Amino acid sequence: MERTAPLAAIAAALRRERERMGISLAELARRAGIAKSTLSQLESGSGNPSVETLWAIAVVLDVPFSRLVDPVESPVRVIRAGEGLALASEHSPFTGTLLAACPPGARRDLHVITAEPGAAREAHAHIPGTTEHLLVTAGRWRAGPVGGEVELGVGDYARFPGDRPHTYQAVVAGCAAVLVMEYV
Amino acid sequence: MERTAPLAAIAAALRRERERMGISLAELARRAGIAKSTLSQLESGSGNPSVETLWAIAVVLDVPFSRLVDPVESPVRVIRAGEGLALASEHSPFTGTLLAACPPGARRDLHVITAEPGAAREAHAHIPGTTEHLLVTAGRWRAGPVGGEVELGVGDYARFPGDRPHTYQAVVAGCAAVLVMEYV
DNA sequence: ACTCCCTGTTCGGCTTGACGAACGCTGGCG
């Protein structure tokens, strides 16, 4: 259990999450309905925010409360040999395939996305170190980094860097996919 | 997403955790180094505590901060296809739905699994803190913790604790799903 | 150059939370 001073952790988390969203301090304060002076003091580590204040910020940042208060501990994890990964079906009609093991310290947010044919969605580059995973659940997609797009059918999986410009495009109607955003 | 007023949740969590520990309000206030009047107002729901105050209480109660602020969500969470707040982008035919934000320090391994009707796959409990996310891509599944299984169709999403016995079962032929194993 | 807008930071004020001291209450014990 981490029992360090929470104020510094909050300050760091606040700035980290805000920059992840790519908005300014003033903009975040505006959306959260708090004075930017308050937010400035919080990010500078001086200050002892109230729950309401933090909550308003968490809502705008669209992160659970705990991500702001619980410090990100660098997880030193040990996976013993033979653990888990090769999930072959023993004596049941199951198969398991590991697509991508999670690198240490990474965060993966799960989304489902849908799209209809039309203009491609141009996603600008996210923060460095971002990786995107796409697993198509319906339709056909054409996605990937600009210049290196691939076409994917149902069940296909692709991963590509998210810190460079990339696109998503529906080839047929009714496209859906699981999108995993991985941050370092 | 839980976006309810946090004060009531905090009030309830405080009282719950305190009674779990079996100490009185005055005793908790004494150990935490805060005035019992403050604690009284907090447990009554009136008040907007500062982080330092809550932190002191959390330390004494020996619970992570998030347990006080994040309301206890039902262990099995289901988001049906099309449900959830979809963030539609303005001028493109895209929607994105955040299924589960990644808690700090967690690792998420991505799998695809397939199954055919037959005996349910009985998965024994994984290490404590494990959470499983399931998003059905084909067929119909019946999965979840033993005694709390839910039936899921294409596009449905469910999360449930993986550190308790749970099952996966294919209801129809040709079942497939994305399985995300989340470790703390 | 100037202007405009936005960034993030420092100041007075006003509101509000935290404190300590009372309060009423209950239960144990002589």
Add this chain to the structure above:
DNA sequence: CGCCAGCGTTCGTCAAGCCGAACAGGGAGT
């Protein structure tokens, strides 16, 4: 019964958080 100890609540007082304004710095456009 009286007495005391502990409980949880409700008051005033003081400090601290929050706010708004005013501040300096940085680009972009004229």
